[in-house]
Amino acid sequence: MLRVGFAGTPEFAVPTLEALIQSPEIQVECVYTQPDRPSGRGRKLSASAVKLCALSHNIPVRQPETLKTDHEISAFEALKLDALIVVAYGQILRPAILDAPRLGCLNVHASILPRWRGAAPLQRAIEAGDTETGITIMQMDSGLDTGAVLSSRTVAINDETSCLELHDELAHFGAPLLVETLLKLHHGRIEATPQPSEGVTYASKISTEEAVIDWHQPHPRAMRHIHAFNPAPGAYCFSNDVRLKIYRVAKTTAATRAPGMIWQDSEGGVFVSATDGVLQILECQLPGGKRVDAQAMKHLKQAPWSVTHVLTKQPA
DSSP: OOOEEEEEEEEGGGHHHHHHOOOOOEEEEEEEEOEEEEETTTTEEEHHHHHHHHHHTTEEEEEEESSHHHHHHHHHHHTTTTTEEESSSSSOHHHHHHSTTTTTTTEEEEEEETTTTTTTHHHHHHTTTTTEEEEEEEEEESSOOOSSSEEEEEEOTTTTOOHHHHHHHHHHHHHHHHHHHHHHHHHHOOOOOOOOOOOOOOOOOOOGGGBBSSSOOOHHHHHHHHHHTTTOOOOOOOOTTEEHHHHHHHEOOOOOOSTTTEEEEETTOOOESSSSEEEEEEEEOTSSSOOEEEHTTOOOOOOGHHHHHHHOOOOO
């Protein structure tokens, strides 16, 4: 029986934890996750998705602020694990942690390394117009996603792929791949391959400021930008001083107008023009409201598209 630990925090990590728990050859000894953080309007402390999953299976949970102290390193070494599985944990691991398990630390990374090392590989792959991405199972070292590759599998993406859809697909795609790879490593049926030095790109952390939509660009690029930031932080632009978040759009054959011009047609569809084409808005959100789809948008009063005008990057 393989004795493993798991380190992860968001919902993306939960399918992999569940897959480990369900494997008859693996025993999850403990789970590391980030400390409970304030969230929501009430700023109440909330447990991570990984913590909730672990507790539902009666697995011990550890939530240190850092794993860099001598105390935490000694406590981890005392577990005498065969492996530590890391999925979006949110902390840098010191060499003492990386070297402690018999098989080392394995990371489930949401890209085909060495492309899109770093914090936001899903968003950056969509935004850049990549035609494929995937999951890499990596043997972790002290660098930023620089470890040797144990296995990988690709999935196709396009301008219509949203980060939300890609997140869910890869989370469930990566879980069985991790279990398969871990068992092969345990039985000596797989070897890690160093990453090539060519093709390295970095997926920098997402900021709210860069989610603003620039309509003075080709419509496929605007489309990818919108879908890359769905669901968070949500791509946005301004109608005078009102911020409009746009989550989902589709290409149309409507005639191009001035960049940023938004209007509603006779059937209630809402459209906005980029420099070389027009997109239909399929899902959006106004301040203080909920996300609404194209059908609900037909009935909104005093919406930005009630009067034809131009959306901007900044408040008027």
